[in-house]
Amino acid sequence: MRILLVGINHKTAGVAIRERLAFDAQSSIEALHTLKSEFPSAEFVLLSTCNRVECYAAVPVDADPEPDTLVERLAQLRNVECEAIRPFLYVKLREDAVRHLFTVASSLDSMVIGESQILAQVKDGYKRACECGTTGKILNHLFHVAFHVSKEIFSVTSIANRRVSVAGVAVDLAGQLFSDIRNVPITVIGAGQMGELLIEHFRHLKCTDLTVVNRSRQRACQLAEQQAIRSVPWEQLENQMIESGIVVGAATAQEGYLFSKDDFRRIMPKRRNKLLLILDLAVPRSFDPAIHDLDNLYLYGIDDLGKVIEDNVRFREGDLEQAVEILCRHVGEFMNWFEVRSVGPLLGEIQEAFDRIRNAELQKFFSGPRRDASCRDQMEASVRGVVNKLLHCVVKNIVTLAREQSPSEAERFARGILDRAHGVLNDQRDNDSRCEGS
Amino acid sequence: MVQLPVPERILFLGILVAAFAAAVLGYLLRVREDVRIRRSLRIVVAWMSGLAGILLVFRAAAIRGFPLTGIFESMIFLLILLGITFIWSSLFLHHAWFASGMAWGLLVLVVLAATVAGPASTLQKEAQTPWIAIHALSMIIAGVLIVFSAVIAVLWLYSSRRLKDKRISALFGKMPSLDKLEALNLLGLQFSFVALSIGLFTGIVLAIVKSSSLNMTIHDWITDSKIVMTLLAWLIMLLTLLLKYGLGVRGKALARMTLIVCFFLVFAFIGSTLLCKSGHDFQGPPILTPEEA
Incomplete structure (x- = not known):
């Protein structure tokens, strides 16, 4: 038997090409059945995510499909001209194919290293192939080892330890100020798309005390009703600042900043100097950056969160070498098993x-x-x-x-x-x- | 330390070694966060506290009484309480900074204790009243709590500095939240204030009841360095709590005032004995072994 892989991913092709070859759940099942009926002695697993479409196969040494045949069949199954996608495709054989799968499953080939979604997607792809009966001894063992490698890399290294999204970092930041973010009063300024997204995110985190403030009262009420939260008139924004623990600015200021340092010099004693976290995500900014100098008040802009994300990405990459070592060890072990068998x-x-x-x-x-x-x-x-x-x-x-x-x-x-x-x-x-x- | 009887010297040497080991482990924990190091540190501190407990039993046997008559015994008792506080708090405060800071604090305390170590002695006959036990215990508890509070205050200041400098990546998962730290700081401060108040009240009662027999005048009492510093610490503590509950002073101001109180109280307990002359010492002559006698 030989192991081969043909595929396309975010590194080799843009989304316009990738989406042409993408398989949804139903078309994946059909493709797997078709491939198995045409090449009964071979094993197949099809992995299709937003960043990659890959077909893993274990084929008897002197039997079809050859990599070119497999590419042609996949293109035919998606009604795509083979020549249109061929320049973006990669073909990997034996050890290279094994290494690639382990790299993918461990998220080392993902856009964001350490993201855990890819493992679930690989598991889905494998499960679907099992249900279609297109896997066999080789691919079963290969994918189980891939899951084990991923688990080991995620638990031994720090590649998944810190968050790398704006929302995730904002939550971590809030966690450094408040022990339980769910009970902290949160005010979102702005009922636009960004405001709505943030409210959804906080609701997802089970935050109960959410208020939206918007220049257009009607829009604020509409969003408040839709999300089952409170809305407060624009004129009461300052009062809202006194009561809140977290303020998220998602509304652009019309002229200059919405709040200056002097405003907060007045507001903070009224709050009895309770901790206040301001996340100013609007561009142009709503809060004067000098506000950050005041005691018990922490102002973070979109750029500050971006820098934290950069730091976290660097932190994750710091353990990349160790992750690769683990991966190589398992590739060697798998190849030993494969050759001995x-x-x-x-x-x-x-x-x-x-x-x-x-x-x-x-x-x-x-x-x-x-x-x-x-x-x-x-x-x-x-x-x-x-x-x-x-x-x-x-x-x-x-x-x-x-x-x-x-x-x-x-x-x-x-x-x-x-x-x-x-x-x-x-x-x-x-x-x-x-x-x-x- | 060489003045200690042989069994006590061996025990204290064990405490010293354990304190050094704890400090090294604390440093290693800062460099490389490892569950095994954390566990070892907890075991070493437990050993140190256990040895300190045995040492106090030896001292108690020597004087045939409650072994809190001198600064050395007080420091050993402080060591035990701090050790227990550390072991208890490390169960929920899983932060390398805290564990490392406590380990180094314990080492400093042991080294200071080594400088004042001497043979056990009974209290002066005149000072032997039930009030003295309550007085000494309250003061030691106040000291332990204020040191705990000060450690938390340092953590608050460090965490806040990082948040102000926007260098927060290193904090994630390693430091408790600011509001949790502030709550712990305040809790330590409040209980320390209560213990210190009891200690001062019993001290005043003692002074009134025994002032003639202890050869101390009112002037001697109010000009004694140890008493002045303790009173100052109590006043600052009172002021801090009034500002907190009256004007809503919190955060950085609260943390800094806690550190000032801690400085005054630690200086009153240890510094004044080492650096200043204090009449607040009611130890009788040391208990000598038959050979020494």
Whole structure:
């Protein structure tokens, strides 16, 4: 068997190309059934996400599909001209294909390193292939190892430790000020698209005390009703500042800043200097940056959050080397298994030959006067034990040879043993026939 | 330290070694956050507290009484309480900074204790009243709580500085939130204030009841460095709490005032004994071994 992969991803093609080759759940199932019916001896898994479309296959050595055939069939299945996508495709074989899958499943090939969604997508793709019956011994083992590698990398390294989205960092930031963000009064200034998104995000975090303030009262009421939160008139914005723990600015100021440092010099004593976090996500900004100098008040703009994200990305990348080391180790182990398993049938043949030699020798021994010997059962068990132990030594040596040198060397060695065993069997048969003749 | 009887010297040496080991582990924890190091640190501090407890039992056996007669015993008792506070708080404060700071604080305390270590002695006969036990215990509890509060205040200031400088990546998952730190700081301060108030009240009662027999005049009492510093600490503590609940002073101001109170109280307990002459010492002559006698 050989493992091959053809695919396209965000690094090789833009979204315009990727979307042409993308498979949804239903078309994936149809494609898998089609491929399996055309190439019954091969195994297939189809992975289709917004960033990649990849088809993993395990194909018998001298059988179809060849990589080119697989590309053509995938293109046909999506009604895309093969030549239109060929420049953006990559084909990977054997170890490269295995390494690529492990890299993908561990999110090391993702746009954002450490994102966990890709593992779920790989699992979905594999599950679908299992349900369609297009996987077999090779791909089953390959994907299970990929899941294990991903789990190990995620738990041992820090690649998924810090958040790398604006919303995620904002939540982390709030967590550095407030022990339970759910009970903190939050005011969102602005009922535009950004305001709405933020409200949804806070609601998702189970924040209960949410208020929206907007210049257009009607729009604020509409959004408040839609999201089941409170709305307050624009004129009461300052009062709202006194009560809130987190203020999110998502409304652009018409002239200058909405709030100056002097405004907050007045507001903070009224708040009894309680902690206040202001996230100014509007462009142009709504809050004077000098406000940040005041005690118990922390003002973060979109650029500040961006810098934190950069830091977090760098932090994640710091452990990349360790992640690659883990990955390479598992690629090696998988390839060992893969290569050794090609010697498997030969090992079965050797065992069979040894059994035949044993049976022939026993038969010869218990012929004639010893035909009804009482110790026959014990003798047979004893000889079986000796042969099995010797066979175990032979098998162990072949496996070691395959791992330490090469599978072909191990195959040659195993074949040599098998030939000698067959020679011994032939000699036995000749002797027997000569005895019978005399 | 060499003045200690042999069994106590061995025990104290064990405490010193454990304190050094804890400090090293605290440093390692800062460099590389590892659960095993954290666990080892907890075990070492537990050992240190245990040895300190045994040492106090030895001292108690020597004087056949409650072993809180001198500065050395007080520091050992402080060490035990701080050790227990550390072990208890490390169960929910999983932050390298806190554990490391506490470990180094314990080492400083042990080294200071080594400088004042001497043989056990009983209280002067005149000072032997039940009030003295309440007085000493309250003062030690106040000291432990204010040191805990000060550690939390330092963490608050550090965390706030990072947030102001917008260098927050290092804080995520390593430091408690500012409001949690402030609540802990305030809690320590409040309980310390109560303990210190009890300590001062019992001290005043003692002074009134025993002033003639202890050869201390009112002037001696109110000019004694230890008493002046303790009173100052109590006043600042009172002022801090009034400002907090009256004017809503919090955050940086609260943390800084906690540190000032801690400085005064620690200086009153340890510094005044080491650096100034204090009449607030009611130890009798040391208990000597038969050979020494």
